[in-house]
Amino acid sequence: MSLRTQEPSAGRRSWLRDHSELGVCGLLLALGVLVLTDALTMDVDLTQRGPVGPRTVPLAVGGGLLVIAVLLAVDVLRGGRGRAEGGEDVDLTEPADWRTVTLLAGIFLGAAVLIEPAGFPVAGALLFWGAAFALGSRRLDRDPLIAAVLSLVTYGVFDQLLGVPLPGGPLMGVL
Structure with missing residues (x-):
């Protein structure tokens, strides 16, 4: 009698294991519903x-x-399966690099906190430079300059060309 109760659950687990990509489908579905709900309830200025x-x-x-x-x-229900790329150079036996993940998370949060008081150009430059540093670049002569130019260009494109107002911060009064 106990074998009968174990067989359906074992079969269900096997089916779920074989169709685990359905979890990604559920996540995409929930995200799509969330985005659509947010878009449809958005308060829009009628004078566009x-x-x-x-x-x-x-x-x-x-x-x-x-x-x-x-x-x-x-596709998953028809038997499609995701396959690992042959050229992938990630060694799954190695542990995660939590130092880099923590540095990137801290830099991202720091930029989010600084964007209002310091402005997008400063916060963006620190974000770009910090991300490059966290990911291994140690070119202190080049990276800050690239980060500053990239941040200023991004600011100019969004603020001036696209009309998306970004906080300029105290430096925009000087420039």
Whole structure:
């Protein structure tokens, strides 16, 4: 009698193990619903400047996430399996590099905290430079300059060309 109760659960576990990619489908589905819900409940200014409003991209991304979730689920249920890339150079037997992960998380949080008081150009430059440092670059003569130029160009593109206001900080009054 105990063998009968164990067989269905063992079969269910085997089926779930063989179809574990359905978890990714569920995540994509939930994310798509979240993005669509947020886009549809967005408070939009009705005096927009062009045919494409602020809801367009979130609606396209949310719809795309739903379509991908459904297509992936159909593929998984038909027997499709994800395969590891042959050229992948990650050694799964090595432990995770938590120092780098912690440094990147700290740099990201630091930039998020600094963006309002220091402005996007300063916070962005520290983010770009800190990420390069955390990932192993030790070119102290080149990396800060690249980070500053990249941050200023990003600021200019978003603030001036795209019309997305970013905090300029105290340096923008000087420049």
